Amino acid sequence: MSTAAPLTVPRGPGAARRGRVQGALGLLRATGPVGIVSAIIIAVAILIAVFGTFIAPYDPNLPNLSLAWGSPSGGHLLGYDFQGRDVLSRLLVGARTALLGPLAVVAGSMAAGVLLAVTAAWRRGASDAVISSGLDILFAFPGILLAVLAAAVFGAGLTAAAIALAVAYMPYVARVLRGAALKERSQPYVAALEVQGASAVSICFRHLIPNMMPLIVAQATILFGYAMVDLAAISFLGLGVQPPEPNWGVMISENQVGLAQGYPLPALIACACIVVVVIAVNVLGERLFEQAQRAYR
Amino acid sequence: MNGPLLEVDGLTVLLDVEGARRAVLRDVSFTMRPGEAVGLVGESGSGKSMTARAIGRLLPRGAEVDGAIRFGGSDIGSLSGAALRRYRGQVAMIFQDPRAHINPVRRIGDFMTEALRTNLGVPADQARRRAADMLAQVGIEDGAQRLRQYPHQMSGGILQRIMIAAALLTEPRLLLADEPTTALDVTTQAEVMAILDGLRRDFGLAILFITHDLELAAAICDRTVVMYAGQIAEVRASSLLHEDPLHPYTAALAAARPDITQTAHRLRAIPGRPLSAFEAPSAECAFAPRCPHVRDICLQALPELAELDGGLSRCARAHELRGQLQEVPRA
Amino acid sequence: MPETDGAPVLEAAGLRKEFGDLVAVDDVSFVLPPGRSLAIVGESGSGKTTIARMIVGLERPTRGTITACGHDRSRPVKSARDRRRRGREVQIVFQDPYTSLDRRQTAEAAIDEVLRLHHGWPAGRRRARVAELAELVGLDPRQARALPRSLSGGQRQRVAIARALAAEPAILILDESVAALDVSIQAQVLNLLADIRDETAVSYILISHDLAVVRQLTDEAIVLHRGEVVERGHTAQILDAPQHSYTQRLRASVPRPGWKPVRRA
Numbered sequence: 001m002s003t004a005a006p007l008t009v010p011r012g013p014g015a016a017r018r019g020r021v022q023g024a025l026g027l028l029r030a031t032g033p034v035g036i037v038s039a040i041i042i043a044v045a046i047l048i049a050v051f052g053t054f055i056a057p058y059d060p061n062l063p064n065l066s067l068a069w070g071s072p073s074g075g076h077l078l079g080y081d082f083q084g085r086d087v088l089s090r091l092l093v094g095a096r097t098a099l100l101g102p103l104a105v106v107a108g109s110m111a112a113g114v115l116l117a118v119t120a121a122w123r124r125g126a127s128d129a130v131i132s133s134g135l136d137i138l139f140a141f142p143g144i145l146l147a148v149l150a151a152a153v154f155g156a157g158l159t160a161a162a163i164a165l166a167v168a169y170m171p172y173v174a175r176v177l178r179g180a181a182l183k184e185r186s187q188p189y190v191a192a193l194e195v196q197g198a199s200a201v202s203i204c205f206r207h208l209i210p211n212m213m214p215l216i217v218a219q220a221t222i223l224f225g226y227a228m229v230d231l232a233a234i235s236f237l238g239l240g241v242q243p244p245e246p247n248w249g250v251m252i253s254e255n256q257v258g259l260a261q262g263y264p265l266p267a268l269i270a271c272a273c274i275v276v277v278v279i280a281v282n283v284l285g286e287r288l289f290e291q292a293q294r295a296y297r
Numbered sequence: 298m299n300g301p302l303l304e305v306d307g308l309t310v311l312l313d314v315e316g317a318r319r320a321v322l323r324d325v326s327f328t329m330r331p332g333e334a335v336g337l338v339g340e341s342g343s344g345k346s347m348t349a350r351a352i353g354r355l356l357p358r359g360a361e362v363d364g365a366i367r368f369g370g371s372d373i374g375s376l377s378g379a380a381l382r383r384y385r386g387q388v389a390m391i392f393q394d395p396r397a398h399i400n401p402v403r404r405i406g407d408f409m410t411e412a413l414r415t416n417l418g419v420p421a422d423q424a425r426r427r428a429a430d431m432l433a434q435v436g437i438e439d440g441a442q443r444l445r446q447y448p449h450q451m452s453g454g455i456l457q458r459i460m461i462a463a464a465l466l467t468e469p470r471l472l473l474a475d476e477p478t479t480a481l482d483v484t485t486q487a488e489v490m491a492i493l494d495g496l497r498r499d500f501g502l503a504i505l506f507i508t509h510d511l512e513l514a515a516a517i518c519d520r521t522v523v524m525y526a527g528q529i530a531e532v533r534a535s536s537l538l539h540e541d542p543l544h545p546y547t548a549a550l551a552a553a554r555p556d557i558t559q560t561a562h563r564l565r566a567i568p569g570r571p572l573s574a575f576e577a578p579s580a581e582c583a584f585a586p587r588c589p590h591v592r593d594i595c596l597q598a599l600p601e602l603a604e605l606d607g608g609l610s611r612c613a614r615a616h617e618l619r620g621q622l623q624e625v626p627r628a
Numbered sequence: 629m630p631e632t633d634g635a636p637v638l639e640a641a642g643l644r645k646e647f648g649d650l651v652a653v654d655d656v657s658f659v660l661p662p663g664r665s666l667a668i669v670g671e672s673g674s675g676k677t678t679i680a681r682m683i684v685g686l687e688r689p690t691r692g693t694i695t696a697c698g699h700d701r702s703r704p705v706k707s708a709r710d711r712r713r714r715g716r717e718v719q720i721v722f723q724d725p726y727t728s729l730d731r732r733q734t735a736e737a738a739i740d741e742v743l744r745l746h747h748g749w750p751a752g753r754r755r756a757r758v759a760e761l762a763e764l765v766g767l768d769p770r771q772a773r774a775l776p777r778s779l780s781g782g783q784r785q786r787v788a789i790a791r792a793l794a795a796e797p798a799i800l801i802l803d804e805s806v807a808a809l810d811v812s813i814q815a816q817v818l819n820l821l822a823d824i825r826d827e828t829a830v831s832y833i834l835i836s837h838d839l840a841v842v843r844q845l846t847d848e849a850i851v852l853h854r855g856e857v858v859e860r861g862h863t864a865q866i867l868d869a870p871q872h873s874y875t876q877r878l879r880a881s882v883p884r885p886g887w888k889p890v891r892r893a
Contacts (some may be wrong), residue, residue: 187727187728188722188723188724188727188728189727189728189729189730191686191720191722192720192722192728192788192791192792194685194686195684195685195686195715195718195719195720196712196715196719196742196745196746196795197708197711197712197713197714197715197716197745197746198711198741198745199708199711206741207730207732210732211730211731211732340810340811340812340813341781341810436891453672482671482672482837483671483837483838483839483878483881483882484671484877484878484881485671486881487880487881487889487890488889488891488892490883490889491889491890491891492891494888494889495891509810509811510811510883512883512884512885512887513883515883515885515887516883516887516888516889517888517889539885549812550811550812553811553812553814553815554811554815554840555815555818555840555841555843555844556840556843556844557839557840557843557867557879557882557884558843558867558868559843560843560844560864561844563819563822564815564818564819564844565815566812566815566816566818566819567812567815567816568816570780570782570783570810570812570813571810571812571813
């Protein structure tokens, strides 16, 4: 039967040109000034993570107990921590593990989640049921619990924690993306490609996944924020990055005694860094998600 | 009552398209008498749905309306609050896809009796009885049973009949039907058309029947309004549309349709594509680029909607072309 | 295009499809002679779309056989080569122009992808063939480079047709391919399909509920009602003198000048 196009406000002649500019830049612009500010914050954080060791003014690991809890002075803009190390330098260098860890978690969980979601959506039926049930089981394990387990089995460290979190996040990713994958898979253009004789793998990688990309990117940024907080918590517990290596979560843990003793700056500033980056990532992620929903229609 | 039931007078609707205000309806004028069925025919972008929504006060937010729509003599553009709700009781609308316009988690009975109970204060059991009676009118016998069911339990054809019955419960004087049978099987379509025709005669209901199918409109409508690019191209008695059209677009539309009684070597297709209302030029005939009868006069100004032989035509050459439009020359 | 030598280019025998308890298609058989066009007429629930999907391999028949270009295609095949071979035998154009193209691909890219799938041609040769196909379906170069969102429904269907033809199929299934188009555009596309048939000798199977379109495009027809064939024969004959009561009812329901709908008792 006839499927008349829905009554929508008509697209003008400029629409074609606009459509072409759409893509990463257009998507970003569409998130508005708040989204752009968030993106800038994240970009700065990434730059610090990459170049931190080069721009840090002092050695982040050199203790000098006589300077412990020192106030900001001269070149030490943020003062000294509980071991007399320069807080600013520790922040700059610690950005690397603070951001690298979540990046690894996101990369791992997204890759696995996308593969599982697409496989379940493509094959449907029994395969889908099995995968979905398996994911339901994984849902029962909170990330931090798995990280504690991993630390117990493999020893504390960033790698074990990151892998444990990736495993814990994977079912969330798979669940969200499975719905989108199912919707895409049922579209006639996919059937047209099947009839052409294209293989399932090529259809999934050349068509299905690219069409889900706005959603995947939005999901990844949201997950980054969560991973950052979870890893900071794990490091705070002593199961992640091990001292004396700088890491924002570890810095909070190390310097928490200062909060009660009247030297709040080291712990608070590390906390603030985490909060700012997580908020920026969450805001950007949410807006990208909104745009993804709209692009999807 | 004497006098027209509905008067659409110079209706022009502007919407924001790509940041600019553009006209999606331009100078639409026609009248309807009580109990009359008028067809509104056009392709995509012709403005037929937009016209119905304007009459039903269902335009998108931010729409600017010029000209007037008068129902029973009074202007409807200024209605609000209780007066607007009363108007909605008088003018009902049904749409192409019934499933998109009915709440899937409520029972049919709730849906049908809602207007009666909330707007007219009818007690629930009385409202249900009226609903069941109306269902019988549209050919659904086990009404009481159906009222307890949910939308997903019935086919598109039954659901559309339920929509019609629901629309009639408030005893409207005008029914706006926006492509109500387009999504239905052709045999179901014939049933629903017959129901609408019968209801019109039984209840004295005026029907504005919107469709893309010229012959379908002619089946139950005495007059047909043909729209193109947001403007009226022609208003004509349905029986005369094929043998004596007043606008080249009507003739071309009728000729483009394949004939079920014979196979043509090739169809007489209209070159180009239907113009959307917001693309239409305002200083020349919108159909000119595709018209086989175009002359200089067509490009000089927007033709007026003028009377001719009891109908209306927006063709600058309507008089000269009278009687020649059936033979559409090959492009 | 595969050899045919006068034998039917497509033959379905005893097709049956069950979805759980529901029998969507029951003992349907038909034959498509080479260079001819066959209509499968029916309303919703008739099984016509299921049959189309079984022919192209999107559904598997519960019973019965389908043979195209001499090869049986009732069962799925394992190898990529066989899948592609089947793609060169039967292709399909779907109804909805808005979802039958990947919205991220330009028309040229979509056609090119099919060419790369079936042939190992160098880029230059592919480009030339894409241009040929675009011209065949009436797309100008600007439209060929456009994304689907910039194209109208009729233009998108042209892209879908070009994409299907890129595989040079012997049989093209048109699954209500013009039903969603405006009347004036529908006429253009029907003319286009007739021209293509003249130029490429492809055989059509038209799935449709629209009897006028069926008459315009096809020579033979079968009428389906609730999964069964109730009438078959030359299209003109079936429409001028329907024998079965359902066909008669179908024919009588078509609006035409002077037609008045009547309620069934």
